[in-house]
Amino acid sequence: MANEGHERLDVRIDSEGREGLTGTTPASIYRPLRDPEQVTLPPDGRPLDAQPAWRTDFPIDWPQDQYVERRDFMKFMVLTSLAFTVGQFWIAAKSWMRRGSSASSEVRLASTDDLAIGDARTFAFPTEHDPCILMRTADRTFVAYSQKCTHLSCAVIPQVADGVLRCPCHDGMFDMATGRPLAGPPRRPLAQIVLDVRDGQIFATGVEARTV
Amino acid sequence: MSIRRPFTRGQRATIVNGMLAFVIVLVILQLWLLTATMNAYLGGDDSVIVPAAAASLACLLLNAGLLRYLYHIERTRQ
Numbered sequence: 001m002a003n004e005g006h007e008r009l010d011v012r013i014d015s016e017g018r019e020g021l022t023g024t025t026p027a028s029i030y031r032p033l034r035d036p037e038q039v040t041l042p043p044d045g046r047p048l049d050a051q052p053a054w055r056t057d058f059p060i061d062w063p064q065d066q067y068v069e070r071r072d073f074m075k076f077m078v079l080t081s082l083a084f085t086v087g088q089f090w091i092a093a094k095s096w097m098r099r100g101s102s103a104s105s106e107v108r109l110a111s112t113d114d115l116a117i118g119d120a121r122t123f124a125f126p127t128e129h130d131p132c133i134l135m136r137t138a139d140r141t142f143v144a145y146s147q148k149c150t151h152l153s154c155a156v157i158p159q160v161a162d163g164v165l166r167c168p169c170h171d172g173m174f175d176m177a178t179g180r181p182l183a184g185p186p187r188r189p190l191a192q193i194v195l196d197v198r199d200g201q202i203f204a205t206g207v208e209a210r211t212v
Numbered sequence: 213m214s215i216r217r218p219f220t221r222g223q224r225a226t227i228v229n230g231m232l233a234f235v236i237v238l239v240i241l242q243l244w245l246l247t248a249t250m251n252a253y254l255g256g257d258d259s260v261i262v263p264a265a266a267a268s269l270a271c272l273l274l275n276a277g278l279l280r281y282l283y284h285i286e287r288t289r290q
Contacts, residue, residue, distance in 0.1 A: 063221060063222075063225065064221065066225065067221060067224060067225045067228060070225070070228045070229060070232055071228050071282060071286075073232065074228060074231060074232045074235055074278075074279065074282065075279065077232070077235045077236060077239050077275070078235065078272075078275045078276060078278075078279045080239055081235070081238065081239050081242055081271060081272045081275045081276075082272055084239070084242035084243060084245070084246050084268060084271075084272075085242070085265075085268045085269055085271070085272040087246050088242075088245065088246060088249060088261075088264060088265040088268040088269075089265055091246075091249050091250060091253050091261055091265070092261050092262060092265045094253065095253055095258045095261050098258075099258065150254070187251075188251065188254065188255050191256070207256075208256065209254070209255050209256025209257075210255055210256060211251060211252055211255030211256070211257050212255075
């Protein structure tokens with residue numbers, strides 16, 4: 001037989017090996033021997049698939065080079081996306097740990113007679129690593145805030161005559177009555193210390209961090 | 213039966229450009245989420261942390277899915 005040893009094709013459209021072609025031509029006839037988009041041939045003349053990986057990662061042709069650089073930039077962006085997600089979960093973990101250690105007890109700060117109007121006194125609350133400042137702004141008005149500036153944690157200094165707390169690092173200003181930022185880089189108010197004044201004594205009972 | 217031919221280089225370039233634009237938008241969204249969440253955390257507001265982490269994770273999964281598709285079209289080319 002003349003056809004003996006040759007592959008017999010199924011003439012039905014879309015049968016295996018024909019993929020939509022008409023007639024009896026096998027689909028492999030359209031399969032080029034080398035990549036037609038490979039403009040520059042490698043020095044050894046072998047097809048691109050047979051080349052080492054580094055050669056496909058550093059193409060010579062401009063269109064291929066542009067494709068590879070966009071592909072690699074996309075990989076880098078996905079890596080950045082992973083880093084942002086890790087950051088989000090790091091914040092969640094810190095928040096969870098903070099919630100576990102948020103129980104603060106009542107601490108006596110001073111007696112009302114210890115502070116004249118316009119005076120200020122520093123103290124640490126709720127831990128020794130949290131510096132705070134207590135001020136008497138009027139006869140019966142006491143306010144206390146965390147001393148850490150909400151910009152970069154420099155210690156704020158009270159200027160009672162002006163009614164502000166000033167951060168000397170970047171000239172940030174906070175309103176003494178509310179702790180809200182007035183000028184400079186800080187955007188969040190100072191954390192307020194909740195005070196309880198009873199029987200001529202001033203107690204710190206909690207910390208109230210705020211976003212606005 | 214559908215005809216499946218590997219994408220040409222021009223088609224792949226268009227696809228990767230489109231995916232890259234989408235990924236950049238998602239990464240910018242994640243950056244905004246991270247800064248907003250950090251601001252809320254430092255301000256003592258813990259209510260947004262879990263939803264923001266979930267949204268960021270969803271963005272990452274979308275990005276990873278697009279990257280996986282990119283690897284897929286790279287493989288089918290060979």
